[in-house]
Amino acid sequence: MSQKKFANSHPHHHPHHHSCSFCLLNRIWRRKFLLLSIVLIFLIITITITNSRLNVFSSLFSPSYKFQYNQQQHQRQHLAASNKDNGDTFNNNNDDKMNLRNHQHLKADNYMSNSYNNDNDNIRRQSVVYIHPPGDEQQNKAYIPKNRFIHLDLKGAPPKVEYLQQLFPLLRQAGANGILLEYEDTFPYAGELLRHAVADNAYSLSEIEDIKRLAKENGLEIIPLVQTLGHLEFFLKLEHYRHLREMDEFPQAICPSRNDTYELLTNMIDQMLIAHPDSKWLHIGCDEVYQIGICDRCKHKERDELFLNHVKRIATYIKEKYNVTSIIWDDMLRQFSPDFVKSYDLDKIGVEIMIWTYVDDIYRFIPTQNWMFYAETFPKIWGASAFKGAFGETLTVPNIKMHLDNNIAWLKALDEQESSFKEIRGLVITGWQRYDHLATLCELLPSGLPSLVIDLLTATNGKYESKLLEKFHQLMNCPHQLDYTYNTMGARLFTQYPTFSHLINCDFPGSKVFRLMQEFENINKRVDDYLYDVTKHKAWLTDYNFRHNITSPWRIREGLQDYANVMYGLKSLVKMAITALGEIYDEYTVYEWIEEKLYPQLLRMEKFYNQTIKIQELRVWPRRPIKPAVDLQRFIDKINKEE
Numbered sequence: 001m002s003q004k005k006f007a008n009s010h011p012h013h014h015p016h017h018h019s020c021s022f023c024l025l026n027r028i029w030r031r032k033f034l035l036l037s038i039v040l041i042f043l044i045i046t047i048t049i050t051n052s053r054l055n056v057f058s059s060l061f062s063p064s065y066k067f068q069y070n071q072q073q074h075q076r077q078h079l080a081a082s083n084k085d086n087g088d089t090f091n092n093n094n095d096d097k098m099n100l101r102n103h104q105h106l107k108a109d110n111y112m113s114n115s116y117n118n119d120n121d122n123i124r125r126q127s128v129v130y131i132h133p134p135g136d137e138q139q140n141k142a143y144i145p146k147n148r149f150i151h152l153d154l155k156g157a158p159p160k161v162e163y164l165q166q167l168f169p170l171l172r173q174a175g176a177n178g179i180l181l182e183y184e185d186t187f188p189y190a191g192e193l194l195r196h197a198v199a200d201n202a203y204s205l206s207e208i209e210d211i212k213r214l215a216k217e218n219g220l221e222i223i224p225l226v227q228t229l230g231h232l233e234f235f236l237k238l239e240h241y242r243h244l245r246e247m248d249e250f251p252q253a254i255c256p257s258r259n260d261t262y263e264l265l266t267n268m269i270d271q272m273l274i275a276h277p278d279s280k281w282l283h284i285g286c287d288e289v290y291q292i293g294i295c296d297r298c299k300h301k302e303r304d305e306l307f308l309n310h311v312k313r314i315a316t317y318i319k320e321k322y323n324v325t326s327i328i329w330d331d332m333l334r335q336f337s338p339d340f341v342k343s344y345d346l347d348k349i350g351v352e353i354m355i356w357t358y359v360d361d362i363y364r365f366i367p368t369q370n371w372m373f374y375a376e377t378f379p380k381i382w383g384a385s386a387f388k389g390a391f392g393e394t395l396t397v398p399n400i401k402m403h404l405d406n407n408i409a410w411l412k413a414l415d416e417q418e419s420s421f422k423e424i425r426g427l428v429i430t431g432w433q434r435y436d437h438l439a440t441l442c443e444l445l446p447s448g449l450p451s452l453v454i455d456l457l458t459a460t461n462g463k464y465e466s467k468l469l470e471k472f473h474q475l476m477n478c479p480h481q482l483d484y485t486y487n488t489m490g491a492r493l494f495t496q497y498p499t500f501s502h503l504i505n506c507d508f509p510g511s512k513v514f515r516l517m518q519e520f521e522n523i524n525k526r527v528d529d530y531l532y533d534v535t536k537h538k539a540w541l542t543d544y545n546f547r548h549n550i551t552s553p554w555r556i557r558e559g560l561q562d563y564a565n566v567m568y569g570l571k572s573l574v575k576m577a578i579t580a581l582g583e584i585y586d587e588y589t590v591y592e593w594i595e596e597k598l599y600p601q602l603l604r605m606e607k608f609y610n611q612t613i614k615i616q617e618l619r620v621w622p623r624r625p626i627k628p629a630v631d632l633q634r635f636i637d638k639i640n641k642e643e
């Protein structure tokens with residue numbers, strides 16, 4: 001601030017008094033030697049920060065900092081939860097279990113819902129990412145996984161085959177050579193044992209033939225996935241299969257000590273492998289089995305024993321009958337004794353593990369001792385990263401940077417671990433549709449596509465480099481070159497890469513849905529802001545006003561001024577959702593999304609409007625004091641009693 005400006009900003013005009021601190025300060029300020037010292041000190045501080053702390057400093061102000069910080073917090077919670085997670089202490093550790101469950105496959109949800117979902121800048125923060133290109137600096141060596149598979153989680157919202165027809169060529173062009181296909185309730189299981197488990201909107205067998213053909217045409221090998229121990233909510237939730245639950249309260253895990261369990265599972269496997277006769281692998285799930293060793297038949301056995309016996313039995317069946325190799329998720333093994341796991345000789349029946357983590361610090365979840373244990377026990381492994389469905393249960397668009405960081409970290413880890421294993425099969429980039437079968441939808445496949453494509457390009461290139469953006473831009477069919485703005489901040493480059501506003505102009509399969517998500521964030525915020533303004537911020541249309549029929553008629557009119565506009569936006573969004581989602585999903589999924597995201601806002605708007613109609617008719621208003629709501633007394637009595 002200049003002296004002149006400072007003087008001009010003096011709050012009052014008067015001759016200088018000694019008692020006026022403002023004037024005193026002004027006089028001091030005028031002393032040149034002091035000014036020079038201040039400038040010098042400032043310069044020294046600036047140079048110090050620029051040289052040594054720049055990255056820390058700038059990252060503090062970048063959106064990703066908050067994510068990373070929260071992520072670490074979350075991971076700590078997870079670790080704490082897993083440590084407590086031994087023995088059948090389920091009832092005592094309910095909170096920890098819940099924590100762990102929420103966490104799985106969906107890494108870092110708490111902070112997303114707490115700090116982000118309500119954030120005004122939600123979309124902007126999720127999508128504007130500042131990528132410091134690690135490919136150009138940190139990771140010089142490329143590691144290209146042999147198999148680069150995309151996980152298609154179809155549970156409870158199967159995309160139309162026509163959409164997959166557009167999607168598969170894009171996956172091929174971005175370097176994918178396979179798909180991990182998780183049908184869950186969208187596979188048309190037949191027969192008395194399984195037909196009850198099938199969703200009404202499951203694929204038909206002929207649609208599955210189409211999917212297989214399209215995959216083949218695009219050089220995509222299919223690995224089907226059939227859960228065989230945990231995450232069997234899709235049928236265990238039904239009365240028909242209730243008796244198979246390990247714990248009646250939780251329709252998540254099946255009891256591995258019943259013969260009818262095996263009858264049902266082998267029937268499922270048979271149908272899946274008959275539909276996929278060319279598959280070399282079958283993924284049999286086995287992740288996140290929280291209820292194990294609990295039922296009367298199982299409670300006298302050890303959890304690790306129950307788990308490993310089950311895996312061995314299922315994998316042996318698959319090997320002997322179909323000569324197909326089983327893959328399991330690795331997370332349950334992390335808690336078991338390595339020697340005990342080794343004693344099961346799962347490698348002799350070819351069992352491969354798929355090691356998954358969706359964070360950017362692979363070794364935090366899979367520490368070196370786990371890698372050593374895996375290397376001694378499983379000669380062939382897979383890695384699994386994520387492109388969506390990992391950082392917030394109700395997100396609309398994935399955070400591209402966080403997912404890219406995770407994929408980059410995986411390439412580095414696989415490179416480091418390669419010499420320890422006979423073979424690293426490849427990397428599967430997962431994309432979860434729901435956090436589990438009983439949850440609502442997370443990011444839809446089309447809105448996760450930009451994230452998927454950049455992750456895939458990175459894996460195919462073996463490392464991230466800014467040159468990939470050009471290819472990305474071309475594949476996403478964007479109308480003009482993305483503006484690669486490099487901000488030179490000290491020694492490092494920060495790339496502003498791809499922002500939401502860039503991508504909404506691109507034309508990729510499902511880009512209408514991507515645009516819908518941005519429109520949703522805008523309109524949703526507009527509704528929230530409007531209702532907040534009229535019912536909370538202003539004092540004439542609050543719940544209290546409605547309850548006691550006291551308001552200013554003039555203010556009602558004022559409050560309703562924007563109503564029609566906001567409502568119009570919301571209604572247009574419903575139309576837009578029907579069109580955009582309808583191109584990709586059946587009406588069940590279209591309506592599920594609308595009901596979940598837009599219907600609550602429609603209801604809130606309607607309720608507000610109806611209340612104003614009622615209160616508008618008033619021509620007389622109550623005399624003060626106004627009696628408190630009768631119902632309030634109920635709470636006060638209850639609170640008093642509790643004391």
Ligand SMILES: [Zn+2]
Nearest residue numbers: 255256295298
């Ligand atoms: Zn049991």
